[in-house]
Amino acid sequence: MIELVSESKCVECNLCVSVCPTNVFDRGEHGIPVIARQSDCQTCFMCELYCPADALYVAADAEGPTAVSEALLDEQGLLGGYREKVGWGKGRKPVAEHPYMYELAKRTAIG
Amino acid sequence: MAKVWEDSELRLSADVLVIGGGPSGTWAALTAATNGSKVILVDKGYCGTSGATAPSGTGVWYIKPDEQLREEARQSRYLLGGKLAEVPWMNRVLDRTYENMNKLGAWGYPFPKDDNGDPYKRGLQGPEYMKLMRKLVQKAGVQILDHSPVLELLADEHGVGGATGVRTQSGQTWTVRAGAVVIATGGCAFLSKALGTNVLTGDGYLLAAEAGADFSGMEFSNAYAICPTFSSVTKTAYYRYASFYYEDGTIVEGAGSQRGRSIIARNLLQGRQVYASLDQAPEDIRPLLRVNQTNFFLPFDRLGIDPFKDKFPVTLRLEGTVRGTGGIRIIDEQCSTIVPGLYAAGDAATRELICGGFTGGGSHNAAWAMSSGSFAGEGASKFARDLGDRASNRQLKSVSTTTFAKAGGSEDKGKTAEAIRAVQEEVTPYDRNLFRTQEGLASSITRLDGLWTDLRERTTTLDLQGVRHREATAMTATARWMYNTAQVRTETRGMHKREDYPTLDDSQRYRLISGGLDQVWTQKAEVSKEAVTP
Numbered sequence: 001m002i003e004l005v006s007e008s009k010c011v012e013c014n015l016c017v018s019v020c021p022t023n024v025f026d027r028g029e030h031g032i033p034v035i036a037r038q039s040d041c042q043t044c045f046m047c048e049l050y051c052p053a054d055a056l057y058v059a060a061d062a063e064g065p066t067a068v069s070e071a072l073l074d075e076q077g078l079l080g081g082y083r084e085k086v087g088w089g090k091g092r093k094p095v096a097e098h099p100y101m102y103e104l105a106k107r108t109a110i111g
Numbered sequence: 112m113a114k115v116w117e118d119s120e121l122r123l124s125a126d127v128l129v130i131g132g133g134p135s136g137t138w139a140a141l142t143a144a145t146n147g148s149k150v151i152l153v154d155k156g157y158c159g160t161s162g163a164t165a166p167s168g169t170g171v172w173y174i175k176p177d178e179q180l181r182e183e184a185r186q187s188r189y190l191l192g193g194k195l196a197e198v199p200w201m202n203r204v205l206d207r208t209y210e211n212m213n214k215l216g217a218w219g220y221p222f223p224k225d226d227n228g229d230p231y232k233r234g235l236q237g238p239e240y241m242k243l244m245r246k247l248v249q250k251a252g253v254q255i256l257d258h259s260p261v262l263e264l265l266a267d268e269h270g271v272g273g274a275t276g277v278r279t280q281s282g283q284t285w286t287v288r289a290g291a292v293v294i295a296t297g298g299c300a301f302l303s304k305a306l307g308t309n310v311l312t313g314d315g316y317l318l319a320a321e322a323g324a325d326f327s328g329m330e331f332s333n334a335y336a337i338c339p340t341f342s343s344v345t346k347t348a349y350y351r352y353a354s355f356y357y358e359d360g361t362i363v364e365g366a367g368s369q370r371g372r373s374i375i376a377r378n379l380l381q382g383r384q385v386y387a388s389l390d391q392a393p394e395d396i397r398p399l400l401r402v403n404q405t406n407f408f409l410p411f412d413r414l415g416i417d418p419f420k421d422k423f424p425v426t427l428r429l430e431g432t433v434r435g436t437g438g439i440r441i442i443d444e445q446c447s448t449i450v451p452g453l454y455a456a457g458d459a460a461t462r463e464l465i466c467g468g469f470t471g472g473g474s475h476n477a478a479w480a481m482s483s484g485s486f487a488g489e490g491a492s493k494f495a496r497d498l499g500d501r502a503s504n505r506q507l508k509s510v511s512t513t514t515f516a517k518a519g520g521s522e523d524k525g526k527t528a529e530a531i532r533a534v535q536e537e538v539t540p541y542d543r544n545l546f547r548t549q550e551g552l553a554s555s556i557t558r559l560d561g562l563w564t565d566l567r568e569r570t571t572t573l574d575l576q577g578v579r580h581r582e583a584t585a586m587t588a589t590a591r592w593m594y595n596t597a598q599v600r601t602e603t604r605g606m607h608k609r610e611d612y613p614t615l616d617d618s619q620r621y622r623l624i625s626g627g628l629d630q631v632w633t634q635k636a637e638v639s640k641e642a643v644t645p
Contacts, residue, residue: 021156042309060410
């Protein structure tokens with residue numbers, strides 16, 4: 001479930017408020033969005049993917065909240081990790097065109 | 112009774128209204144707009160991230176127009192689907208999918224390259240695909256209303272002519288008057304948290320039924336995906352590389368991703384936790400697997416689990432009709448329903464036509480979404496155009512029998528949550544839905560009928576709570592169509608499994624049509640008898 005909106009990283013664009021398909025966030029009074037309906041989170045990771053500032057963290061557990069520490073997530077390079085893997089963000093190449101996409105399909109029936 | 116559409120704060124009009132912003136909805140909107148229609152697309156969530164496709168990677172049933180390859184493609188799931196697919200439909204979906212995937216390439220989807228340096232088009236990455244679709248839809252001049260769930264459809268003697276709803280982020284009520292309406296709301300996974308499916312609560316089925324549409328194949332609705340117990344990421348295909356273990360490290364004999372799911376379910380039913388490890392994946396393809404489904408590995412990486420070495424607990428998460436094949440019945444090549452002006456596409460529509468009683472994720476579903484979406488977009492566009500002058504002075508009325516109120520009591524929230532739990536208790540357990548029996552189905556139907564009556568007696572408020580109430584009502588209605596048809600199909604065919612009738616009965620090779628709100632009915636309909644191989 002969505003666990004963190006990093007106040008230090010957030011650029012107050014409120015894109016997460018727009019893109020969350022289950023409407024989990026509210027615009028915050030002071031600009032930074034708040035996790036208003038955490039239990040509605042379906043753990044699809046889409047907010048994290050769209051966040052241009054790598055300010056969000058969705059924990060793996062879909063069934064209940066997980067305690068997270070921003071400092072620790074930062075240290076482990078987990079903030080923005082999914083976005084990097086999908087190849088979104090300036091100067092990155094989308095994973096969609098990665099040669100492995102075809103390579104796997106060629107070698108197995110998956111793809 | 113408050114009349115939503117008369118009192119609406121936001122009033123818009125269009126030639127075509129598309130409900131739902133996943134692959135089928137965006138293809139419908141794009142196609143209708145390309146055909147010259149003014150289009151509005153409304154999404155309960157956000158067009159671009161909503162639904163089962165957006166967060167996933169998906170294979171696509173993309174087959175070059177080569178007769179031998181096409182024959183193999185048609186055969187691939189024909190028997191698995193219980194011989195309920197139809198050749199002409201498979202052909203036109205194969206044609207349209209081929210065409211649409213080529214268009215996607217031309218419009219800038221970044222396909223990987225094959226050995227000849229040509230784009231390889233048998234798969235799509237959901238985030239990339241749906242981001243592009245949103246962009247294309249907007250570029251085509253379609254107006255998108257995000258976070259704008261529909262509460263009811265409007266109709267007159269010409270047919271369906273619009274809808275009303277609420278914008279959940281502003282609280283504003285809206286009405287769109289339109290010449291024709293496409294329902295592309297996806298299937299129903301009963302809020303199970305299977306990846307991306309919590310917006311898929313059967314809303315479109317309920318709207319369609321209220322307008323008088325019927326359904327086909329609702330018995331093929333018991334899809335469950337293998338998934339780590341803690342995770343939402345349902346990627347059953349990857350478990351072909353899995354070994355399944357009991358807690359003591361011994362192998363679960365016969366468990367597997369394709370035909371061995373039942374064995375996993377039976378163990379879980381007995382309270383025995385099953386563990387998986389992708390330890391059968393050859394070393395050299397592991398990096399390829401990692402790139403192909405980036406989000407499959409996300410939960411593992413975040414928990415410090417190496418899925419190729421470690422054992423992790425698994426469960427089967429309900430996908431209901433999302434990876435089932437039932438849905439709103441299609442009566443012609445434009446994806447019309449029996450209600451004039453109402454079209455259905457994607458998972459909201461029946462997919463029996465191309466895959467009979469069995470499907471999985473992606474592949475056929477992805478092909479069906481983009482093909483049926485564009486068929487419906489063309490159909491709706493033409494219907495709206497044919498209305499001509501009549502379109503401007505229609506006397507629209509709401510077709511739901513729900514009572515709407517401006518605001519509700521505080522006890523409503525608790526009651527809706529209770530109703531959702533009650534319907535989940537009927538459709539989630541493996542020994543009710545996956546392994547079906549006459550006794551189990553009949554007892555579920557009795558309780559679901561009671562729940563339906565109870566939900567019908569409550570008012571729907573014009574706010575987020577009202578939307579939740581409609582979702583609970585839609586899920587209950589969906590479960591009733593599912594189980595009433597499942598009760599009539601006294602055999603095991605496709606994904607429909609009857610414990611009391613474990614074999615396929617040749618005399619039951621027909622479709623089951625269902626419908627009705629307070630009184631659910633079912634009836635048999637013929638399948639086109641043309642065989643896949645002459």
